[in-house]
Amino acid sequence: xxxxxxxxxxWIANNREMxxxxxxxxxxxxxxxxxxxxxxxxPLMSGANAIHGVVIIGAxxxxxxxKSDDYFALTLGFLAVVLGTLNVVGGFVVTxxxxxxxxxxxxx
Amino acid sequence: xEENLNVLDSILTFVYLIASVTFxxxxxxxxxxxxxxxxxxxxxxxxxxxxxxxIFLYQNPLNNFERERLHNLPLIFLALVVGTVIGVxxxxxxxxxxxxxxxxxxxxxxxxxxxxxxILEFNHYxxxxxxxxxxxxxxxxxxxxxxxxxxxxxxxxxxxxxIIGSVSFAGSMIAWGKLNGKVKDYSFRGQxxxxxxxxxxxxGISVILLSTISSSFSTDxxxxxxxxxxxRVRIQAPLLKFVHFDTSVYVLFYALFFxxxxxxxxxxxPIGGADxxxxxxxxxxxxxxxxxxxxxxxxxKVMLTGGILVGAAGTLLTILMCRAMNRSLKNxxxxxxxxxxxxxAAAG
Numbered sequence: 001x002x003x004x005x006x007x008x009x010x011w012i013a014n015n016r017e018m019x020x021x022x023x024x025x026x027x028x029x030x031x032x033x034x035x036x037x038x039x040x041x042x043p044l045m046s047g048a049n050a051i052h053g054v055v056i057i058g059a060x061x062x063x064x065x066x067k068s069d070d071y072f073a074l075t076l077g078f079l080a081v082v083l084g085t086l087n088v089v090g091g092f093v094v095t096x097x098x099x100x101x102x103x104x105x106x107x108x
Numbered sequence: 109x110e111e112n113l114n115v116l117d118s119i120l121t122f123v124y125l126i127a128s129v130t131f132x133x134x135x136x137x138x139x140x141x142x143x144x145x146x147x148x149x150x151x152x153x154x155x156x157x158x159x160x161x162x163i164f165l166y167q168n169p170l171n172n173f174e175r176e177r178l179h180n181l182p183l184i185f186l187a188l189v190v191g192t193v194i195g196v197x198x199x200x201x202x203x204x205x206x207x208x209x210x211x212x213x214x215x216x217x218x219x220x221x222x223x224x225x226x227i228l229e230f231n232h233y234x235x236x237x238x239x240x241x242x243x244x245x246x247x248x249x250x251x252x253x254x255x256x257x258x259x260x261x262x263x264x265x266x267x268x269x270x271i272i273g274s275v276s277f278a279g280s281m282i283a284w285g286k287l288n289g290k291v292k293d294y295s296f297r298g299q300x301x302x303x304x305x306x307x308x309x310x311x312g313i314s315v316i317l318l319s320t321i322s323s324s325f326s327t328d329x330x331x332x333x334x335x336x337x338x339x340r341v342r343i344q345a346p347l348l349k350f351v352h353f354d355t356s357v358y359v360l361f362y363a364l365f366f367x368x369x370x371x372x373x374x375x376x377x378p379i380g381g382a383d384x385x386x387x388x389x390x391x392x393x394x395x396x397x398x399x400x401x402x403x404x405x406x407x408x409k410v411m412l413t414g415g416i417l418v419g420a421a422g423t424l425l426t427i428l429m430c431r432a433m434n435r436s437l438k439n440x441x442x443x444x445x446x447x448x449x450x451x452x453a454a455a456g
Binding site: 008011012014015018021022025026027028029030032033034035036037038039040041042043044045046047048049050051052053054055056057058059060061062063064065066068072073074076077078079080081082083084085086087088089090091092093094095096097098099100101102 | 127131132134135136138139140141144145147148149151152155158159162163166168177178179180181183184186187188190191192194195196198199200202204207208210211213214215217218220221222224225227228229231232259260261262385388389392393395396398399400402403404405406407408409410411412413414415416417418419420421422424425428429432
């Protein structure tokens, strides 16, 4: 048997659930923003930007599993958590400010 | 004890499920004018839940039998506080007109975060691979007579996270600079050929790296000795000893990293400043995919759902934004090479 094919097939088989989620989420992602008014394009982009900040969870896991004498991992992990937090917090705050502006403009 | 651990796991699974649902509801509400602001808050709440759930409930699998909670909690909280303070201050102070460049900046931070995770996981993998595999009590025949199992899937996901994260980071920084007016449009003849070449090199290096790693593992079942030629590691049961780490694997890995960064820069540089929102939206969906790679790496459902959701919704949004400008995505991305003059003439 091809030595490369076997592990790949095995990996897919081991991650069946994950592949299901990927496929389903692609459809969900496309469906939920079907008809969005063009004024909302930038806030929606900003909101999505904040949501992909979930990557911070990976950073927390890396940081939390680093050995306390592994300074390379601790330094980069610390940096990763800070950057991830910036993405999440900054993303949500910026989106909120944009929508605030949008709302007041509409009322006037 | 065992039961206690499982309870934590089930609670965390439930927390992640709630967070995933809030992301979907949040995005859905964000696409309607009346509910947009509330949707943003709901997604933010779900994110907070997921972050604190991870900190307090996540358990690392040590091996097949034991698990342990996260440590370094004080440092994690310090990093969270630092990030929150900088994030809130910079997001509050920025002028309304500078919002898109802020989005680009924060998007770049997310991409950098994904790339850093990949770098750390790769280092961790090279150092700990043997311990994980050999932790089975002394008997090497358990592992197999041929090669040590190389986790191609895991390595591929690490590389993918690194590549996409770095491209997204470098591209976002350039987009940020362009909206700032600090970076000028720059293109040269045959740039898209150079870009294609770089993309091919990135894929090529990934494949070479995978095959280098896979061919460097070998088992000597007869003497109960494990050797890894790439790392020049020789293990004699039950003694685990690391002798020397070969540099070629690291060199290739960091070459991949820097090449991806350079690709991100060259990808965005020629695109005109007016098209930046579209590019930011595209890079936004890239970072989503990079986050989803992290989901595969840690078998983490909320990273996967959040990442893929943004990846899919972001791609569609990019297309919608292009359509709102009466242009095609292809036109925006390569317009500056051949069609740039024509578009400029039409606009002028």
